[in-house]
Amino acid sequence: MIKRRTWLKNSILGLAGAAVLSPIELKALEAEGDALFTALRSPDIDEKYWKKIKRQFVLAKGLRYFNNGSLGTCPQYVVSATNQFRSTLDAFPSKYMWGGWEINKEQIRRKAATMLSVSEETIALIHNTTEGMNLIASSMDLKEGEEVLLSNHEHTSARIPWKYWQEAKGITLKTVDLPLIPENKEQVVDRFRKAITPKTRVISIVHVTNTNGMILPVKEISEMAHEHGILVAVDGAQSMGMFKIDLDDLGCDYFTSSSHKWLFSPKGVGLFYAREEAQAKLKPLIVCRGYENKTIRRFENYNTRNLPELLGLGAALEYRDQIGEERIQNRVYELKKYFRDSLADDKRFVFKTPASDDLSAGIQTVQVTGRKSTEVRKKLTDEYQIDCRPMSSHDLNGLRISLAIYLTKQDVDYLVAALRTIAG
Numbered sequence: 001m002i003k004r005r006t007w008l009k010n011s012i013l014g015l016a017g018a019a020v021l022s023p024i025e026l027k028a029l030e031a032e033g034d035a036l037f038t039a040l041r042s043p044d045i046d047e048k049y050w051k052k053i054k055r056q057f058v059l060a061k062g063l064r065y066f067n068n069g070s071l072g073t074c075p076q077y078v079v080s081a082t083n084q085f086r087s088t089l090d091a092f093p094s095k096y097m098w099g100g101w102e103i104n105k106e107q108i109r110r111k112a113a114t115m116l117s118v119s120e121e122t123i124a125l126i127h128n129t130t131e132g133m134n135l136i137a138s139s140m141d142l143k144e145g146e147e148v149l150l151s152n153h154e155h156t157s158a159r160i161p162w163k164y165w166q167e168a169k170g171i172t173l174k175t176v177d178l179p180l181i182p183e184n185k186e187q188v189v190d191r192f193r194k195a196i197t198p199k200t201r202v203i204s205i206v207h208v209t210n211t212n213g214m215i216l217p218v219k220e221i222s223e224m225a226h227e228h229g230i231l232v233a234v235d236g237a238q239s240m241g242m243f244k245i246d247l248d249d250l251g252c253d254y255f256t257s258s259s260h261k262w263l264f265s266p267k268g269v270g271l272f273y274a275r276e277e278a279q280a281k282l283k284p285l286i287v288c289r290g291y292e293n294k295t296i297r298r299f300e301n302y303n304t305r306n307l308p309e310l311l312g313l314g315a316a317l318e319y320r321d322q323i324g325e326e327r328i329q330n331r332v333y334e335l336k337k338y339f340r341d342s343l344a345d346d347k348r349f350v351f352k353t354p355a356s357d358d359l360s361a362g363i364q365t366v367q368v369t370g371r372k373s374t375e376v377r378k379k380l381t382d383e384y385q386i387d388c389r390p391m392s393s394h395d396l397n398g399l400r401i402s403l404a405i406y407l408t409k410q411d412v413d414y415l416v417a418a419l420r421t422i423a424g
């Protein structure tokens with residue numbers, strides 16, 4: 001509770017104390033927050049607890065949202081806090097845009113760094129994964145003939161930046177084809193090992209694929225790459241917030257993500273990580289006043305920017321803190337198991353996602369045999385108010401089901417029943 005007071009109250013009052021809320025309004029907000037946080041910290045973790053969490057998210061009534069992989073949603077607490085930050089900004093624009101929230105920004109950096117088990121001097125507060133991948137790909141000083149390895153499951157936001165910024169220099173983008181359902185991590189590492197040549201300079205890989213939710217073994221690939229002096233860049237759009245991440249342990253050089261997916265922050269906020277020794281290789285995408293800054297902050301030097309949303313990330317991290325990252329991870333895996341078990345004995349469904357927990361988590365892609373995924377998805381939406389993503393690439397013809405903590409087992413039962421009816 002002390003944490004919440006510090007965050008929300010300080011953020012709204014700002015350094016010079018220009019309050020946009022009356023003391024009574026501020027007290028009411030605090031009381032609401034106290035009750036919420038006490039409930040979130042409850043030691044009784046049962047289905048009732050998760051139903052309460054579901055009610056705190058602002059999704060439309062009746063909508064079953066299995067599409068967090070496309071875009072996340074926010075708890076009401078984060079929406080309210082962000083709205084307050086917007087009002088505060090508009091009450092005194094010049095003060096808050098340029099300096100009034102510096103301390104709060106630094107608090108967010110620290111919170112994010114703690115969550116990812118790295119130093120705050122390695123974290124920049126950016127807008128999204130697309131920006132982070134552009135920053136990496138535009139920075140690399142590669143020479144004609146040198147190579148960058150990408151997997152065949154990279155998102156366009158992690159492939160096009162390499163194409164755009166580097167191909168004209170005559171570098172080669174080499175695609176490493178991954179098994180759709182690897183038997184183990186080593187099979188994936190081996191594919192990269194075999195693709196490395198003396199000209200390979202960077203391996204740029206997705207952490208959790210947006211296609212079938214496969215987790216790539218970033219730690220093992222980074223260890224192997226570093227033995228050859230190769231840099232490793234990771235697109236963490238789908239992994240950050242889905243499960244616990246220790247970047248120090250993963251050992252990659254760069255990692256970037258969008259907090260509007262699995263962290264449940266407002267939209268247009270993301271995080272960028274660069275190992276301290278790897279920062280010197282980066283060049284800011286945007287330069288303006290303050291460009292001489294030598295710290296990681298030079299990669300978030302936008303002048304005017306979306307500060308209320310960024311501060312909303314602070315509220316989202318604070319909300320998650322109350323639940324606990326471990327509890328969030330366990331719930332994601334619990335929902336995964338519940339969903340897979342529910343369809344396990346039904347031959348009409350084929351999972352296109354590896355089953356083992358070190359190879360997949362909160363994204364599961366499932367095919368309804370004999371049906372087109374786009375048609376199944378349309379029926380789910382039109383007849384059941386279920387949203388998920390049809391996936392046709394990589395011969396998947398499957399439905400990408402995202403299992404985030406605002407879903408209950410009842411929601412999964414509802415989805416499974418709908419799928420069985422549609423399967424016929």
Ligand SMILES: Cc1ncc(COP(=O)(O)O)c(C=O)c1O
Nearest residue numbers: 128129130155157210235237258
């Ligand atoms: C794996 C992956 N990378 C990158 C992106 C791009 O994210 P953003 O639009 O937030 O930059 C996505 C979005 O779905 C994604 O799934």
